């Protein structure tokens with residue numbers, strides 16, 4: 100038999116060897132040290148049963164194919180013992196797979212004669228609970244309106260645990276006990292994993308509590324158990340549920356009748372418990388008040404400061420009491436309003452002279468009248484009136500005459 104003939108036989112064995120007669124399975128925990136023994140291919144495969152002692156002793160072992168797993172394992176060519184060549188991480192080799200089975204073939208060939216044996220080797224990498232449930236970020240921020248109805252959800256993203264076996268993956272989530280008005284729900288999804296959400300279980304009031312912290316713990320099933328925690332910062336956003344309220348129900352002020360335009364009468368203040376535009380207060384004259392036109396003519400209110408000032412002349416308003424209706428409004432999308440009244444008394448301070456008016460009862464000329472010397476005492480000559488535009492004491496008038504020939508008599 101020439102050398103060409105032997106080559107043909109060898110090729111035949113290789114082709115038929117794809118259906119290996121021998122099969123061996125080893126179990127190896129992940130994370131073993133480099134050069135840890137995985138198993139003995141020679142003895143575990145029981146190939147010795149069909150060989151002479153000499154043939155078995157002469158076998159040389161090698162990987163049949165140049166495949167990926169040669170970077171993970173080495174085989175002793177003399178005795179067929181399989182070792183790790185690196186620290187094997189199950190999650191690198193079999194990410195998200197529940198089974199981690201590495202399969203390759205080892206060739207055993209004898210230098211005696213032409214023995215060529217193919218052994219199918221399966222290494223099952225066993226999982227260690229070496230991964231911790233991890234949320235994408237350890238803290239997240241969420242917002243919910245204080246107007247949210249009970250049952251409103253806040254959706255949360257689930258955590259990841261790269262351990263993919265039944266026990267070492269995430270099996271449950273819990274919320275750490277809290278006073279926050281939320282219940283927690285973790286529902287298994289058919290495709291694996293969980294739907295996580297917080298559900299509002301009480302009505303909110305931002306003006307009372309404007310934020311909550313909630314802690315969610317993801318737990319795997321390993322022993323010891325690994326956990327990962329998510330902090331959820333919940334901001335309660337404002338709803339315009341408060342109207343501006345004046346510090347006083349009514350304000351009283353008095354001003355002199357000669358107050359100039361721009362004279363500051365008083366200042367009203369309203370506060371609003373909401374924030375932002377919902378709490379931004381502006382002032383104006385209440386459009387629904389009696390005598391609006393006159394009030395608008397005489398008085399002004401600063402939109403921003405609430406300062407009430409004189410807008411028109413009060414010269415003819417002395418002694419009067421004005422009731423100025425003021426409206427405060429917030430700047431919410433649906434504004435809310437509050438109302439108050441400013442009572443303003445106009446004081447009489449300018450003392451005008453009484454005006455005397457004489458109406459002659461006899462024919463007269465340019466204020467002169469002729470009367471007969473025969474006139475009887477008590478003859479009525481003229482009707483005299485004295486008027487004063489002032490009010491109070493300034494408007495009280497007394498009347499007298501200086502010459503003794505005539506006298507004044509008050510007409511009832």
Ligand SMILES: [Ca+2]
Pocket residue numbers: 129189190226227228229230261262263267
């Ligand atoms: Ca693992």
Ligand SMILES: [Ca+2]
Pocket residue numbers: 228229230231232260261262267268269319321325
């Ligand atoms: Ca784990």
Ligand SMILES: [Ca+2]
Pocket residue numbers: 339340341342343371372373377378429431435
């Ligand atoms: Ca408001």
Ligand SMILES: [Ca+2]
Pocket residue numbers: 245305306337338339340341372373374377
């Ligand atoms: Ca509010």
